[in-house]
Amino acid sequence: MEFIEQNLEALYIVILCVFIGIEVIANVPAILHTPLMSGANAISGVIIVGAIGITLQIPQGHYGALALGGIAVFLGTLNIAGGFMVTKRMLGMFNSKK
Amino acid sequence: MNVFIELGYLGAALSFILGLKLMSSPKRAQTGILVAAIGMFLAISCTLIAVYSFEVPSVNVLIIISALILGIWGGQRMAVQVEMTAMPQLVSLFNATGGGCAMLLGLIEMHTWESVVLSQGTAYQLLLLIGSLTGAIAFTGSIVAYLKLAGKIKDVHQTTYTILARVFIVIIFGSCLLFYLGFIPISISVFTYSVIGLSFVYGVLFVLPIGGADMPVVISLLNAITGIATALAGFMQENKAMIAGGIFVGAAGLLLTLLMCKAMNRSLVNVLAGHFNKTTNPGEDTPQTIQETSVAETITQLSFAQKIGVIPGYGMAIAQAQHECYQLQKVLEAQDKSIDYIIHPVAGRMPGHMNVLLAEAKIDYDYLKEMDSVNTLMETYDMLLVIGANDVVNPAAETNTASPIYGMPIIKAYQSKKIIVMKRGMSTGYAGIQNELFEKENCRLLFGDAKKSLQEIVSQMKMMN
Numbered sequence: 001m002e003f004i005e006q007n008l009e010a011l012y013i014v015i016l017c018v019f020i021g022i023e024v025i026a027n028v029p030a031i032l033h034t035p036l037m038s039g040a041n042a043i044s045g046v047i048i049v050g051a052i053g054i055t056l057q058i059p060q061g062h063y064g065a066l067a068l069g070g071i072a073v074f075l076g077t078l079n080i081a082g083g084f085m086v087t088k089r090m091l092g093m094f095n096s097k098k
Numbered sequence: 099m100n101v102f103i104e105l106g107y108l109g110a111a112l113s114f115i116l117g118l119k120l121m122s123s124p125k126r127a128q129t130g131i132l133v134a135a136i137g138m139f140l141a142i143s144c145t146l147i148a149v150y151s152f153e154v155p156s157v158n159v160l161i162i163i164s165a166l167i168l169g170i171w172g173g174q175r176m177a178v179q180v181e182m183t184a185m186p187q188l189v190s191l192f193n194a195t196g197g198g199c200a201m202l203l204g205l206i207e208m209h210t211w212e213s214v215v216l217s218q219g220t221a222y223q224l225l226l227l228i229g230s231l232t233g234a235i236a237f238t239g240s241i242v243a244y245l246k247l248a249g250k251i252k253d254v255h256q257t258t259y260t261i262l263a264r265v266f267i268v269i270i271f272g273s274c275l276l277f278y279l280g281f282i283p284i285s286i287s288v289f290t291y292s293v294i295g296l297s298f299v300y301g302v303l304f305v306l307p308i309g310g311a312d313m314p315v316v317i318s319l320l321n322a323i324t325g326i327a328t329a330l331a332g333f334m335q336e337n338k339a340m341i342a343g344g345i346f347v348g349a350a351g352l353l354l355t356l357l358m359c360k361a362m363n364r365s366l367v368n369v370l371a372g373h374f375n376k377t378t379n380p381g382e383d384t385p386q387t388i389q390e391t392s393v394a395e396t397i398t399q400l401s402f403a404q405k406i407g408v409i410p411g412y413g414m415a416i417a418q419a420q421h422e423c424y425q426l427q428k429v430l431e432a433q434d435k436s437i438d439y440i441i442h443p444v445a446g447r448m449p450g451h452m453n454v455l456l457a458e459a460k461i462d463y464d465y466l467k468e469m470d471s472v473n474t475l476m477e478t479y480d481m482l483l484v485i486g487a488n489d490v491v492n493p494a495a496e497t498n499t500a501s502p503i504y505g506m507p508i509i510k511a512y513q514s515k516k517i518i519v520m521k522r523g524m525s526t527g528y529a530g531i532q533n534e535l536f537e538k539e540n541c542r543l544l545f546g547d548a549k550k551s552l553q554e555i556v557s558q559m560k561m562m563n
Contacts, residue, residue, distance in 0.1 A: 003221030010333055010341060017342050021349030024115060027122040030443055030468050033354060033450025036121050038189050039131055040350040041321055043114050044196045046138060046343035047328040049145045050203050050335045055162055056149040058210055065210045070161040072202035075195040077169020078176075083192050084135045085177035090185070091131060093457040094124045096464050 035090045042083025048076030104338075106144035111342035113137025118346060124463050141339045182458040183415050186317060186448040190244040193320050197236025200327035201294060204230025207334075208290045216286060220278060222334065227274060227290055229330035231297040236323040238301030243316055246305070247447055254306055260371055263303035270296050308369065311412070311489075311528035313447045314358045315369045322351025354449050361443035363495075363506040386524075386532055391542035393554045396518055399542075400559070403480035403516065406430060406437045407472070409509055410452050411445050413486015413522070414548060420459040422552035423485070427461065429559045438467050440482075440509055442490035469509050476513035484511060484519040484535075485548050488527030491519075494534045503529050517541040520548045 004011065028036045055069030113133050120130025150159070180188045204226050208215060215223060245251045270293060276282050277289050284292075308316050325347030332340025359366050391399075400406065408423060427437050439461065445452045453466050484491055491511040494501040511517050512535055519536065521543055526532060535541055544551055 003219060007333070010336070010338070013338055013341050014329065014333075014345055017345035018349055020115060021118075021346040022353055024119045024122075025346075025350045025353050028118070029122065029124075030441070030450060031453040031463055031466050032121055032124060032127055034185060034189075034448055034454045035127060035131075035450070036118070036350060037318065037321060037354060037449060038185070038192070039117070039121065039134065040325070040347045041189055041192050041196065043117070043134055043138070043343050044193075044321070044324045044328045044347040045199075046110070046114075046141055046340050047196060047199050047203065047331055049141050049337055049340055050331045051199055052142065052145045052162055053149050053335060053337075054203060054206055056146075056154050056158055058158060058206070060155045060157075062210055065206050066158065066161060068202050068206050068209075069158075070165045072199045072206070073162050073165035074169045074172075075202070076199040077166050078173045079192050079195040079199065080138055080173070081170040082173030082177045082188075082195075084131060084138070085174055086180060086185075086188060086192075087131050088128065089177060090182075090454055090457070091124075091128045093182075093454070093460075094127070094463050095457070095460065096124070096462050 031094075035087050035094075038083055038090065039087040042080050042087060045076050045080035045083060048073060048080060051076050100148075103144050103148045106140050107337065107339035110137040110141035110144070110339040113140070114339075114343050114346055118350070182455050183418065184248070185454060186313060186446075186451060187244050187247040189448060190240045190247060190317055190320065193317070193324050194237050194240035194244065196324040197233045197240060197320075197327060200233025200324065200331055201230050201237055201297075202233075203331050204233065204290065205294065208287045212285070212287050223286060224274075224278075225330055225334050227293060229327055229334065230290060231270065231293055232323050232330065233327040234294045234297035235301040235304070236320055236327060238298045239305045239316075239323070240301075240320050242302050242305040243313065243320060246308075246310070247313060251306075256307060259303050259307040263300060263307075266296060266300040266303060270300060304370070309528065310447070311444070312362075312369050314444050314449050314451075315355055315362075315366070317448050318351050318354035318358055319366075320351075322348050322355060325349070325351055358444055358449060361507060363503070386537050388524075388536045389542050391518060391544050393544070393551060393558070395542070396544055396551075397555055397558055397562075399481055399516060399518065400430070400435075400555070401433075401562075404435055405478060405480050406435055407467075407479045407482045407514070408437065408439045409482060409484045409487050409491060409511060410439060410441065410456070411485065411487025411490060412447065413488075413520075415446060415451070415455055415486070417486060417548040419485060419549040419552055420455045420461075422549055422556060423456065424459040424461050425556045426552055426559075427465070429556055437465065438472065439465055440467050440469060440472050442469050442487070442509055445487060445490060469507065473510050476510045477515075479514040481516045481518070482511050482514045484517060485552075486520065488521075488533055489529045489531075491535050492527070492529075492531070492533045493538075494531065498534070501531060503531065511535060512538050512541070515540060518544055520544050520546070520551055522547065 117134030329344025
């Protein structure tokens with residue numbers, strides 16, 4: 001309970017984001033579902049923010065943690081860079097003469 | 099200073115939703131992805147500025163920068179090299195990286211700051227635990243999905259895996275409960291490592307028995323799980339950009355999952371259980387009376403038709419016949435005929451897969467029609483070409499209550515004036531049932547490789563012009 005009280009603000013964000021997310025994404029037409037998915041995938045790479053934050057804070061001497069942190073940042077970057085680039089490449093193929 | 103950082107994160111969250119919003123039209127989608135990418139850049143820059151101080155050991159900074167460079171290099175290579183048919187594999191692979199990142203976050207935190215975690219109270223520890231285990235499930239699950247889509251491992255329709263998967267999920271949640279009730283006397287870090295290990299195994303067992311044509315559901319679901327893992331990590335780090343981003347992705351994944359399930363008329367539980375209701379269909383083995391056709395006859399039929407529709411399926415992707423479709427379209431348009439592509443929501447191996455393939459072949463997206471928008475107009479089509487699709491045009495879904503696909507929304511191809519189905523042979527589709535469409539009076543079968551057949555049709559029609 002104490003935890004909920006402390007994080008009430010974040011809970012509000014979660015709930016509102018769920019509704020906004022569903023509303024916005026429901027409007028994406030079926031022809032764009034693959035780019036939507038790979039784009040969303042890239043957005044989930046925002047977890048890298050946490051990875052960078054944590055890796056910067058690892059105190060000296062914790063080499064194991066540092067290695068894991070490096071891998072985490074690498075994986076996150078791969079997700080973001082690859083995801084955005086491949087989505088852009090796909091969307092570039094969708095053309096209309098009209 | 100702090101205010102600017104917070105504003106930066108707000109901007110990032112805003113750009114994510116704006117980017118997704120712009121995806122509602124193919125014209126603006128490219129702008130959308132750019133907006134989201136800028137938001138991501140903003141979020142990363144803010145973090146670097148916010149956490150960096152002179153106390154940070156330089157080796158940490160060095161590692162982060164090299165990881166960033168390597169990641170961008172690797173991601174770019176993968177994004178440029180991938181074939182459009184292999185898109186589902188790539189998306190799974192990227193999803194695995196996101197999940198892996200989430201899992202590692204929990205691991206590092208538990209490993210380095212165990213005493214801090216202990217002082218934070220049960221709710222925080224639970225979040226950390228659930229965050230890392232969902233990340234772990236998404237990680238191995240996506241890797242198995244990747245291997246299956248890339249054809250590196252075959253479908254295994256064994257109920258053993260399904261049962262084992264259920265056992266594991268019970269063990270995972272049961273042990274979490276027991277641990278917090280004090281029945282498991284090990285330290286929280288050891289417990290977290292074990293649960294992550296169990297989740298790895300669960301991820302494998304959960305995706306392994308799921309069949310190829312159900313992959314659109316699984317990919318969407320794994321995407322949603324990664325989103326949730328991200329949001330949980332954001333909760334712990336009190337980072338609102340992470341919460342918002344994670345939740346948006348979770349919502350997108352979940353929405354697509356349900357959409358795909360609906361398009362197959364199956365419940366999510368049914369898909370995850372990895373089996374069709376293989377109710378024995380009476381008359382399953384009776385030989386079908388079909389009418390075969392030839393390339394020459396197809397061309398004659400095409401020349402009489404005015405309004406033509408193409409129904410592509412995964413078979414078209416395997417044959418790589420999308421470019422031939424475009425060639426055919428050009429020939430037909432030169433003769434003032436109209437052509438549409440009618441796409442079933444679950445055609446292909448991920449949501450919207452067919453559209454990307456056709457777009458790759460330079461086919462205008464105005465020609466791509468959704469199933470629902472043309473199903474009422476089926477009688478107006480003079481001719482339909484079914485290329486590598488099977489179950490999605492099977493009228494048994496509407497008429498035969500004993501059929502395992504009964505109730506699934508289909509493209510009502512049988513209502514059109516003439517149908518030609520391009521097929522390699524008489525093998526059944528994913529559902530493993532006979533297609534009643536093939537027996538219809540207005541249906542003809544053209545056997546052979548779809549790409550070759552189309553090439554022949556196109557070259558002969560060009561000569562006639």
